[in-house]
Each structure stands twice: as structure tokens, then as C-alpha cells.
Amino acid sequence: MTAAKLKPREPAFELPYTTVDVVILSIRDGKLCVLLVKRPDSKSEPFPGRWALPGGFVDVECDKDLESCAIRKLKEKTGVSSPYLEQLGSWGSADRDPRGWSATHVYLALIPSIDVELVSGGNAPEAGWFEVGETGVSVKLAFDHKTLLSAALARVRSKVEYTSLPVHLVQEPFTLTDLQRAYEIVLGRPVNKAAFRTRVLSANIVESTGEFRGGQARPAELFRHARGHDEIAYFPRTFSPRS
Amino acid sequence: MTAAKLKPREPAFELPYTTVDVVILSIRDGKLCVLLVKRPDSKSEPFPGRWALPGGFVDVECDKDLESCAIRKLKEKTGVSSPYLEQLGSWGSADRDPRGWSATHVYLALIPSIDVELVSGGNAPEAGWFEVGETGVSVKLAFDHKTLLSAALARVRSKVEYTSLPVHLVQEPFTLTDLQRAYEIVLGRPVNKAAFRTRVLSANIVESTGEFRGGQARPAELFRHARGHDEIAYFPRTFSPRS
DNA sequence: CTGATAAGTCGCACAATACGACTATTGTGC
DNA sequence: GCACAATAGTCGTATTGTGCGACTTATCAG
Numbered sequence: 001m002t003a004a005k006l007k008p009r010e011p012a013f014e015l016p017y018t019t020v021d022v023v024i025l026s027i028r029d030g031k032l033c034v035l036l037v038k039r040p041d042s043k044s045e046p047f048p049g050r051w052a053l054p055g056g057f058v059d060v061e062c063d064k065d066l067e068s069c070a071i072r073k074l075k076e077k078t079g080v081s082s083p084y085l086e087q088l089g090s091w092g093s094a095d096r097d098p099r100g101w102s103a104t105h106v107y108l109a110l111i112p113s114i115d116v117e118l119v120s121g122g123n124a125p126e127a128g129w130f131e132v133g134e135t136g137v138s139v140k141l142a143f144d145h146k147t148l149l150s151a152a153l154a155r156v157r158s159k160v161e162y163t164s165l166p167v168h169l170v171q172e173p174f175t176l177t178d179l180q181r182a183y184e185i186v187l188g189r190p191v192n193k194a195a196f197r198t199r200v201l202s203a204n205i206v207e208s209t210g211e212f213r214g215g216q217a218r219p220a221e222l223f224r225h226a227r228g229h230d231e232i233a234y235f236p237r238t239f240s241p242r243s
Numbered sequence: 244m245t246a247a248k249l250k251p252r253e254p255a256f257e258l259p260y261t262t263v264d265v266v267i268l269s270i271r272d273g274k275l276c277v278l279l280v281k282r283p284d285s286k287s288e289p290f291p292g293r294w295a296l297p298g299g300f301v302d303v304e305c306d307k308d309l310e311s312c313a314i315r316k317l318k319e320k321t322g323v324s325s326p327y328l329e330q331l332g333s334w335g336s337a338d339r340d341p342r343g344w345s346a347t348h349v350y351l352a353l354i355p356s357i358d359v360e361l362v363s364g365g366n367a368p369e370a371g372w373f374e375v376g377e378t379g380v381s382v383k384l385a386f387d388h389k390t391l392l393s394a395a396l397a398r399v400r401s402k403v404e405y406t407s408l409p410v411h412l413v414q415e416p417f418t419l420t421d422l423q424r425a426y427e428i429v430l431g432r433p434v435n436k437a438a439f440r441t442r443v444l445s446a447n448i449v450e451s452t453g454e455f456r457g458g459q460a461r462p463a464e465l466f467r468h469a470r471g472h473d474e475i476a477y478f479p480r481t482f483s484p485r486s
Numbered sequence: 487c488t489g490a491t492a493a494g495t496c497g498c499a500c501a502a503t504a505c506g507a508c509t510a511t512t513g514t515g516c
Numbered sequence: 517g518c519a520c521a522a523t524a525g526t527c528g529t530a531t532t533g534t535g536c537g538a539c540t541t542a543t544c545a546g
Contacts, residue, residue, distance in 0.1 A: 013302070015259075060343075094307050193525085197526090461543050462493080483535090
């Protein structure tokens, strides 16, 4: 790729880099986890060998907009093509990337806790799921990705209190108990069963499939996301346990 | 400015433009208003003469990060230097700017309803306040600014229900009635006085100055933003009138 | 002194819900 | 076949928060 490829543009001042990063969260083994990829080991790259959020430069040739770019990167890493995806925000400064002024548009994706085929091997970077604790992951992250991850966690933990967001962390069909577990994992505290069920059912965010799943006990009714509820629903009040 | 100014960079693929736009809202004459600037009339510019949100290219020479850039643009237009400022999101696509692939980082600013000295005249663009209705302003906007403004209004109207956000629309010192008016203007409906006062006071978002303002009636206690509450507070419940 | 005006308070009724305790429905071991 | 374990799902109530109308308080004008 040469400078000849650069279309002459007006104004001819220096342009920042534009990137997209995706915070992909999922529940694995009862823990909230984030998907990280290992940066290439080449010394010409910043943060070689360091773990990072999946992401990279916007490709003006193939990305028609920012969201498409985020979806492309998600698809490349996980094979998942239609997750819950929302924009988290953008971070841009002179020093967040050693290569120069850069701005990243960060997306938050939630995917169900199924076995995602991590697209790895070949020249694709190594990828893996990392449990997130109170503040983030235990490994050191590249760039300002620690900040981005913190922001994502704050957003998710805040929204759990008053939205139907965790619906997107469970695989359809699911039982109300499955859904309650997802809430509890993200909230980090138990939730009363009766109160939880009234809330969820009266908000019409899920609908019955009519099917039941049996275990060694009474079979549980199976639900799916309510049709026409691709977006998350807002509860009028937060989950607030009695003191 | 010539191509020589362009620092050679690796990778040498085409970079999107990076801009920052600011949605500046204020209450004027009891109406929610947005600040717009007129685009230059030169034919070499996109959307000549059209009204637009204040904003423009990130200047990698003087802007250390995106927020500084937003603050700079706000200062240039209004003279206000420390408003309530939050990031709204980013919009980027191949076709939102006729000059090429561009991504804009949009900030939302709330400023008190004082007489802002609109910095205008000379070669500075014409600027003015426009009342926003249900969906936006009555004039046609440049670029995708209609979308950006809609998003800003949706954010504000949603947050009014459960946060202390309108605190930043009133000039200190203010009475509780002043604050209630701000809520009512953004909400578009009346609020019960007693309920409003309990909520606001128990949330500790304002504190008394000890001063009083007299009119032809009983003097009202004057308040200011509570110290240590630069950010907005979240109420546990939404304003919800009885049906 | 009286009335107008707006600030600020009080108390009740109502609605939502957190929660523990209850019932219901299945599988399993004896 | 019966007791029991395990989990699903419901019920009733105590408690909390708050919406709202009506009240009291404080000031000014005439």
C-alpha cells in the first residue's frame, strides 16, 4: 500500500486514526467473562504479545459505518452475527496509541453462554475468555483497554438494575431460573425469586414457548425473548433489596 | 497547508475524517433551545448557508483529547467554559459527509439560561438559539445533524425522568421552584410540588445557600449544586404520575 | 388590616414490591 | 407404591415510598 493510494483530500491537515473496539461479554461457568485477543508478537506493532479487546482500524473500503465495522470484528472473532450490540462511547487522545493521535469507537456486545467457536489459529490472533472481577481482568491490557473495559462493566452493572439487558446473556430457550441466575451473576447478589418473576413477567420482555424442560424435579416452563423486543426494556424502578 | 505537512505514517491506508459536534441545550424564555451555527456560504464547503450543530475537525496539534476538543468548540461559540458535558455517542459512515468517510464524536452540553454572549460577527459564523419541539428544530440541518439532535433530545428527555440532570439548566443560585420549572419544561408536563421537593431534597443534589430571594410573596430559599456533585445523581424511581 | 401571591409543609391514601412461606410437580431409592 | 429430595411456581402480607390535595407561612400592595 503506497501513498498513491491516498486520495488527495482537502483539508490536508493531519488526520487521527479511527478504530473500533468491541467489549464482548458472556457468562461462562457462572462467571461474567470478556473476550480478549493477543496482539501480534511483531516488534513493529504496539504492545506485542499483550492481551487486548478485539478491534482495529476502520476500513473505509469495506465498512459502510461504525456499527458494521463492529459487527465485522465480532463475526471475525466469535462467528456470532447478531448479538446484542450497543455503543459504549468513544475515546480519543494524542497518547492512547503510540503510533499517534487516535480515536476509538467502543461497542458493547452481549452473547449467550453457548460454546462460541473462537476463530483462532492460522494467522488469526490467539483469543480467549477471561473472567472479570470487580474492576476488570487479571491480565494487563494493551492501550487504554483497561479503561474501556471498566466503562463497559460499569455500564452493564448499572443497566442490570433497571433494564432487561441480561436477557441477551442467556441462550434461548431459557427458564426463568436461568434468567434469574444471569441477573444474579451480573448483579453480584441474590435476587428474590417471587419479586424477580413478577417484574420480568409484567414487563413482557419474555414469552412462553409452551415447552417445558424436565430435570430431576418439576419441569420448568421455557421462554424466549418477546417478539418485537430486540431492544432492552426499562423497568420503572431499580432492583432494591430491603435494608 | 500542503501535503508536506502530512507526517508519513504507517499504515498508509485511507483515514476517515474525525470530527466533534456539540449539542448545546439551554432554556430560554421557558422553552428548551439548541444552539446552531450557520455554515459558511462558500461553495467549496458542504451545506453552504445551512444551519448546523457547532463542531468541526479534531485538531491533532491543539486538542489533547476528544473532550478538550468539545470544550474548545463550546468556548468558541458561547464563552461558557465549564458546563455540564457528557458524551452522547459517535456516528460514522461513508456517506454522512460528502467529502468522504467521516466519524463524529458528539457531546451534549447543558448550560444555564443566562444571557450567553454568542461569539459571532467578523469571520465567525452566525449563531443562534432555536426552540426544539417534539422531534427537533424547524429549520433544515446540515449533514446528519437532525439525527444527532434527535438522539440528544431523546437522551435528555429520558434522563430527566430519573436523574438530576436539569440542575445544570438553571443558573445558581436558584429556588426549588426554578428547578421544578426546568424539569417541567424538559418533561413537557407538570410535576407535583410536594413530591418534587421531597425527591430533590432527599437526593442531596442541592444545598441551601442560606440566602433568600424575595418577590411580591414569601421569599424563597436559594440553593446551589451540592458540592462534590459535579456529576448527576440517579433517583431510584422515575417521575410517574398516578393514572 | 386585608387580600393577593407564592413558598413551603403535612398527612393520608394508594400502589408497588420484597420476602418468607407455602403448594405443585417431577424423579429416585427403598 | 411410598417417602423424600429437588426444583418450579404462587400466595399473602408487611412495609415502604410517594403522589397529591389541602393546609400553613411569609411577604408585599393598597
